[in-house]
Amino acid sequence: MERHQHPAAAVASKAVRYLIVLFVIISLNFLLPRLMPGDPVMNVLGEEAYYGSPEVLEELKAEWGLDGPLYVQYFRYLGNYLKGDWGHSFLCMRPVSEAIGLHLRWTLALVLPAIILGALLAAIAGALAAWYRKSKLDIGFSATFLSFYSMPHYWLAMVLLFVFGFLLGWFPLGKVTSGDTTGLAYVVDVGWHMVLPLGLLTVSKAAYDFLVVRNSVISIYGEDYVLMAQAKGLSQMAVLFKHAVRNALAPLVTVTAIQFGAILSGTLMIEIVFSWPGMGTMIYEAIGARDYPVLQGAFFIIAVCMLVANFIADMVYVWLDPRTR
């Protein structure tokens, strides 16, 4: 804030870097169906179209830009991508952009709250564990989070579904909604369906963050300003959560940005267990069906998400640590 504006040059160089990444992703996407085993025409159009009549095939080739020399195809592809025309999914039977829009929001509905709740949980637990380090509390938290951290998400998801969905019957056996509700009841219903997958993602996100927060708070614990905060007459909790945790958040944000890809892929696995109609189930099916247009779109949007996450992390980092401004 104030006179500490981000220099335009820094923003520009960041933008250029992001554009290069996107360009590389789009180019890789272009090559993907053309390098994979099998006829690229079949890869892009799907088997059904392929086994159809030759005229239809030619027509489809032209329609989806599979005719002409490779460089022409490439530039046409690039142009289409920028225009938002990401091809047609023969698996989802709709334009790729539409299919992704439909699924992406459900994935984000898990990922975004999980990141925020996970960070909150980790901040609280990590700070307490650091403050009372080597106490029973610390050992308990550390052991719990470490074991969550080392368990495969997919497996944990199955266990949760079995225990809380099946044995205890507290939560539904997957899906996002029971489907017969509207308005507020719908929101409550979705919330109820979200509990298990969101809880699992939150805890597994927190499991890693916990260690980060704990270690940063321990190192911050020795800082003079923590001593000073105590000397001011602040309570232990105020010192911990205002002064120590605040400064442990910056590494947390960095870690979150780095981990974003892992969180996303973890979510994708969990979605299949919980019949969650997000990107994971879509990608899973698309791989099975070799629906390259969908895979291309998914890779692209995931790359965009990663870049956005990095960008936000940069911003938040600067906001959290005034010294970097």
Place this chain on the structure above:
Amino acid sequence: MKELLKVTGLNVVFDTPAGRVHANRGINLMVNENETLGLMGESGCGKTVLFLSLLRLQQPGRIVSGSIVFDGRDLTKLTTSEMQQVRGRQIALVPQDHSTALNPAFTVGQQLNEALLVRDNGGGLWKTSLIGCSGRGSQAFQEEVKAVLGELALGDLVDTGRLLGRYPHQLSGGIRQRVLIAMALLGHPRMLIADEPTTALDRASRVQTLEVLNRLCERMTMLIISHDLDAIRTTCERVAVMYGGRIIETGPMLSVFRNPRHPYTRLFLSCQKFSRGDVLPEVTGDVLNLIDFPLGCSFHPRCPRAMPVCSELEPAEVHVDDTMVACHLYATGETTC
């Protein structure tokens, strides 16, 4: 004159892998209301530990024995939350290093405001969280801070509004030091303890800070650690000299400065006389290791006047005129306290 602080037989230790560090050994110290006491001694002799012990912030060190009676209450016996009431509001600390004592993530305004919130609402997380706080309009806060900063001769130096929006790393050392003093004053403490308030400052800032301290000592009880004899001379009524975790001489400032009795005090003052306060002069010989003590007077390996008894018996504190000295040279046969 009313006695405000009386420390008796205070022992503070740190357990380290290398062994037990005896940072404070049987400290006896008394400060009267509205008096200013200067604490001197070479680096590592336990001054900061003593200060932190007064606030019970000596962790990871432990107070193993002794009492700290402040305004009639023994601080060593208070509960954690009672102790929190003392910090900032009864005894306020101006810390040793201004460059690390402010939280880099909060603005000066936020940190000053916090001191006010602690004074008015207590130090709880919710009450000081700025969400839970109420009733402190920013106008009142502004005025109070302005007044305090004015008192610290900062009013005209910088624009208050701008200063409050700044982060610590954006300020000069002198301003940071005075922000820390302002923060201490905002708690309306009965006693201010300042740990080397002028050491890490440039000459100009030191002069200004000294003026501030000068003015403050007129109206409140203060305990100042300093190597700066000018600072001590201008502000303090009494002085205490520490060596090896003990106080080896206390007395009225003029008396000790003109006629230092303890051999260490003499050496110390003669070294300091030629210094300007920015370089720390050293008494020749090795700084005392607080883990393995020599038997007898801890100063005897370096003492020019050491006698046979000095390496056998720890000297008791004896009163000589208006001062107290712990040295065998002044032993009267009977040990007094």
Place this chain on the structure above:
Amino acid sequence: MSKRVSVGRRLPTLIIGLILAILLAASVLPLAGCGGSEESGEDVVLKVGSTKSYKTTNKFSDYWYGILSGMTTHDSLIKLGTDMKPVPWLATAWEVSADSQQFTFTIAEDVKWHDGTPLTPEDVRFSIEYHRDKVANSAWMKDVIDNVQVDGQDVILNLKKPYGNLLTEFMTYQPIPKHIWENVDDPNTYDGEDRIVGSGPYKLESWDETAGKFTFVANEDYFQGKPNVDKLVVEVFKNMDALVMALSTGDIDTWWDYSGEFPYTHVPALIKSGDIEFASATFLGVPAALGFNFDRSPTDQLAFRQAVAKAINYTEIASLVFYSYGTVPTYGFVPSTHPNFNDSIPSLEYDTAAAASLLDSLGMTDSDSNGTRESGGQEIVLDLLVQNTATNIRCSELVKQYLEAVGIGIHIVSVDSSTWVAKKDAMEYDMVFFRATPWGTLMHAGEGSGYFDSRRTGQGVLHNLSIQEYLDACDARLNTGNADEQRVLDLQLQDLHEEYLPGLALVWIESVYPYREGWNGWVIDHIYGGVVNSFSWSTVTKAGN
């Protein structure tokens, strides 16, 4: 100036607010568009779980919805009865001319589309032509159907050539309303809301893609009478484990998968849970089969194929891979529930001594005693192409063991389904694992001939047998509509399978169909797979209702 401070002081409030806003937004974000329906107390509701991937309610573009609609919202002219004979449906009667070139269907009267419009023979005529002209996978009709006429309630198909399998084919074609589709040029992309209108026992009330849920309501005006179940809900799961749990807890009443087999691994747990009953029937298809490449040596030699057939321990496969729900097949390929099953063909037999002597007689001996036989100095190591499903992999490992025991080296090539199709079409294999669906065994000239006739193409078929005798038999079978002639040819086709061994059924199985206790009167449909089918709608009842 004072602004700055107050912003500073309110900052944490803003942070908390922001977090709450994001959380709220994240959970409200996907809320756009949601279905609704009202509950009425006494309705009989049947909830069916499925793990298929449904995307739209366009029966032409969505394969799985197309099948689902075929037993709910849409009717076919005839259906395959439980006795494997055609039964009347929309067509109350039909007639095949002596030369099998003219088929006449008499359409039921007083049938209405879901929108109230009467279903007329003209609709049927239109539908046949529409499929022929516009629907990609009905292209075969172009070669076969010359013209379609309407005469009163009759719809008459005049064929270009005799086509004996037309009745069977027509069991999967459902007429569509002319007034809705006549202006639709590309059925695959038509997204009008009326695309779901059929004449069947159920109307599609809603499809909630995010919830993965179809709701069908009984058609009060159904020409065969309103079905017993008032409301049919299809719940879509993404994995079988969750579906089985839902079945156990009572969230769903039964399971349905077109031509799929309910995984035996889940059966014991369901039996233990107590509330689940099972219907069972012999699976009409072949869940695991071994095919041979006739373009490569030594699989082009009949004696070698026979040796392979003798080397396999079928009983062990049936018990180990199919949990004792399997039985040993015969050389005829298709199981005994098939119409015109040839019971004179012997069962496959595990006889390693016979296998060894057959191989010896081919000059394939293990002269270097390394455990693998040689042929012309070459070690015999064959590529076995396998789609990487759990059953396939387990099964192929066993087959590898059996064949190696008689000295035939096996290299398993385990790939995903698309690679499997590509390699299979390029004939890049010596032996291949495949499966025949119930409908698949009825395709073409029947008896599984669709998989072997070298003139066919398609995703799952081998097209490896080009012996003239076999092709002629297929043609003859395709050209006759006469039941007696059909029987003779069906038996012959099975004999030819034994004689030439284009493929081996490794196992026949008993399929199990779980459903919740309290439901009674199910009919088992061999084609649609289990208890959920058009016949059950009028027979199934729920105790207490």
